Amino acid sequence: MALSMMSFIGMSVGSREMAATMSIRQVLFFRALVGFVVILLVARSLLPEIRQMQKVPLHVARNVVHFTAQYFWTIGVVLLPLASVFALEFTMPIWVTLFAWLILRERISRPRLLATAGGFLGVLVIVRPGIGMVDPAAGLVLLAAAGYGLSLIMVKNLTRHCSPGAIVVWMMLIQLPLGFLASLTDWQPVHFSAVPWMLLAGIGALSAHFCQAQALKRLEASVVIPIDFLRVPMAAVVGYYAYGEAIDLWVFLGGAIILLSNFQAVLAERRDSRAKLHGPAARQDRVAGAGTWLRRASQSTKPP
Template sequence: MAPIATTVPTDATRPEAGAADAARRRRLFGIALMCGAVAFFAGLDACAKTLARAGVDPLVTTFMRYAASVAMISLFVNPVRTPSVVRSRRLGLQIVRSLLLFASTALNFVALRYLQMAETISIQFAAPLTVALLAGPLLGEWSSRARLLAIGVGFVGVLVIVQPGVGAVHPATLLCVGNVIVYAFYAIITRKLAAYDSTATTMFYTGLAGVALMAPLLPWIWTSPADWHHWVLLLAVALFGTLGHWLLVMAHARAPANVLAPFIYTQLLWSVTLGFLLFGDLPGRWTILGAMIVVGSGLYLLAQDTLRREA
């Protein structure tokens, strides 16, 4: 009688299986961190919208957002602990990048005063499409015809949300479109700086230029919040923004970007939920349809990038 073949784990296979399990757990943890990060970002938008509707200047809210970020980052990344962190090979680009991020946040906060959270975030999801379009002339990363078609479909989704020509377009919608363009240039410069400066240097300069620009103007735009609830919300804006980016960094340290990217779109669910609970807002059918088109186009581009990397 022939012996029954059995597979006995050897010392060689056990470490491989253990490493695979550990990698899978790290990826799942990274996905959880990404979902937590976008939840904090949705909370940040909800606080900013509440403050804007209460009459607090969005520029003040933006200043508080990045002043707290600069303070917290400086605890870990500063010239005292690491003198080389201030040395940038492209200081001009670092300053422009910081100002673009500050402008992007300010545009978003102003738009939130007038538009639904779901509407603003749906339009903002067109930023990766804009990055893919600009990457050709600015970075030499040209898109194929299929990718250009997907980008075009995504922009059609933005038009479905905005609906120009159907009725009066709220001016705040144009702020969202401007935010998409500004953020796309911010992302392009971030990718370009990766070839010249360390991540620590880029983090050090992230909010610095915007805060330095706004600090002298603060006495002219500052209005003391009416009650202590507004102070709490201003602190929450700073806290949610800082914690969101912290979780974002931790997530990317544990999972590849192509694994994490689809879960960025869960922010739409948080935005719809918070918008309904806090402001009684429900997105209209055109906003939902446009968001689905934009998200679908973004996921298609992500899938194409993943296949290209694997090839």
């Protein structure tokens, strides 16, 4: 998780530095280009699965949504303090819950409903409507979080048919030409001095998601979510020393409300799952299953 947080912040710093000399559409293109080169070097074993061309329309739809979300997120990285971007991005679980209800017809539990309300309250604390002009870039980051949430729902569907590695390869194959075509509409001269920032942004993007996935394999979500929130103070420190950004306590307060709302929902759902696993109904099912096995064993005519 430490590597994941460092990678996310590295990606945002690399993207901001690239945007100083090129358009945001070029930033997305070169970030995808670096990721594509890395994938070619390490993912040759996935080529047979890619050739099967499973769920290509869903891959395309997912990556159009994800690419658009990245565009909005990068605008936020350029225009807003880094800590504000990461705090607003933590609203993504709210959007995942909403889209899971709308698209997958999943039931919204009471803890998730309370987490959604808490997340909305946290957003109000961060943007503080009525206290001056609300920055439009904050709205774009919220749209980006919604796009990431919808993208995750599509990924959940894709994982029924494709391996995670293949999903990442398709992401690079689709988003690279999307980024290239978008960059042609606002192409700026590219200087050699931007190459290190391209590498930082592109490798950081792949490393962030890979390390986060590895952490989720080894830790429960209730552990990962609080650790991941440390991105906000880390980003505030980087923004303060690298860009002279003021540290806004309202961002920390709003982000903490969003974090705690989601954290409580995860804990409540874990308690419910344990209760179902060890409750009276589960014990009755296990006893019934054992009884069925014993009856079948006693009726067997095979010698021991």
